[in-house]
Amino acid sequence: MNGLKKEIKMGREAILESIKKNKPELLTVPEIKKEIFAEDINVKEVFKDNIVLVGGRIKEINIETIDAEIKESYANAKRIVSTSSKTTLGTVSVTKNTDPHTLEDIDLAIVEGELGVSENGAIWVTADTSIVRALPFITNDLVIILDKEKICLHMLEAYDKISNRDRNFGVFISGPSKTADIEQCLVVGAHGAMSLTVFLV
């Protein structure tokens, strides 16, 4: 055997010592040449296509009409949490101290996204904008409002843009919750939001 039988010692020091002994010679981290991924495309249009591809809906609207647009899409929503100042539709207010368990029967959550990614339809949502971390997941349906100027080409660009944030919790959301675990049949609405509508303003 080319493996070495070693005594198993407890925890941290043993692991670090064993790595030191067994690791190969130092190799450099490759430099990422972003120009190789450069593409001259309409990032907004590709973003829209990808939102649909991942099972979401997207509409570019005028900010003044947002309440009417949301009402039209979710006519039956009664218990609505909005953490965005762009809409007045919220009926349930939340603070940082809200117990997430009380949000179990929320019909609709409206949050603002900070950044969209063209290549995969993902939108960056943080604990700062959703206020309660569980909100975008526990809600029945989800609306994300996104500034149409804030769409970048790919994930590498996205990480450049969010590098100076306050790091607590953040999530890239790409479409509604889904599963294909029963015979590979795609079913939308597993544990998280049953639908996602993105309003570009």
Place this chain on the structure above:
Amino acid sequence: MKHSEKAEIFNKDEAKVNWHDKALWYVREKRDNSAHKVKGWEYLRELGSGIKANVLSNLDEYLIQFESNAKKNGIHVHWASNAEEHNEIVNSILVKHNAKKVVKSKSMLTEECHLNPYLEKKGIEVIDTDLGERIVQLAKEPPSHIVLPAIHKTKEEVDVLFQEHLGTKPSQGNPEYLVSEARKHLRNKFLKADVAITGVNFAVADTGGVVVCTNEGNADMGVHLAKAHIACMGIEKIIPQEKHLGVFLRLLARSATGQPITTYSSHFNKAEEGKEMHIIIVDNGRTEQLSREDFRASLHCIRCGACMNTCPIYRRSGGHSYDYTIPGPIGSILSPGKDLKKYSSLPFASTLCGSCSNVCPVKINIHEQLYKWRQVIVKEEKQPIIKKAILKTAGVVLSKPGLYDFAGKSARFALKNFPKFMIYNKLNAWGKARDLPEVKNDNFDEWFKKRNKDG
């Protein structure tokens, strides 16, 4: 039991094997379509491979950096040399929080450590919340695929399982109905859970945070509702900087299911106020694999499952035939390092076609490592007498042209003239489940000589 013997059991239901084969190939095709849409895909794979190679060469330093950054954010960091230590640490955290109910999202590491049976013995309810994992948990089976844990089950089987355990109505396997029932069942579990356990897709050294990827949202439902979050990771999950997520998140979902990214890519950097976050860093044989020059690249693996979906053997033998936590080609190069004797048949469960290496997002030379393990195993492990005898005979025959000619003639004569029972029997593995080729009168040599004579 050897891989081939377990595969034979799976192959008893031919219709199911055909479905399994096609379903996985379909996922492989989706991977291709998705990858081909990305400009610079091959360069992206090179970057993934290069970053992982750097990680392994500086792993101790990155782990120390990761630990110190995580601690600055109030995260509790634990280290476990093996499965027992890992399970004990999990238990000690549960005891501290007086936790009786735990929800878990997908983690192959906790499978590897057999965490569920360990906690269940202590009277703790552990619920797997990924739908596929919940299905196999109810069926008391291990996952058969790392991304599609219940791919071996038909929808009718899931229907019966849910009737028995969740009290659902018979639906002939209606996926929408079954998922909606599972959603209700698991929502109740999320709301009542004391602690959430998750795996880790990537641990970032320069921030001390971890990233968890799911499509269902189960990791987030668990973590954001429970009092404490325990994230379990193998030492190799480290990446140097957060910007490297821009490489790996572009590769992962496309390679796994053909999606451009998973629905949720959650970045956990700090616990919510009043809550706790723990990270357990686990070795469990990984540093030993690191010592093996020929096999250390297996630690690059980001667990996408692409090598399984493309493997002609995996697709037709099913994940359970490997009898290891990680099945398929990648499992067949990881497992011999854990127990050479127990898993000695796995590196042979391959045609060495190389398709696994071609699709691997971090360019692990899987098929070359399979071949290398075979060489180790033939030296270390006793081989079946028949296999040895056949190879010895083949060696002699191939070295003597006259004998080779005679052997060919005899074989052709036998195939044409011998009765069926003499050809399709236990001694001839090549006659198993396949028809041997129809034989022509001449071999190439004879045909060539005749052709020259006829001018």
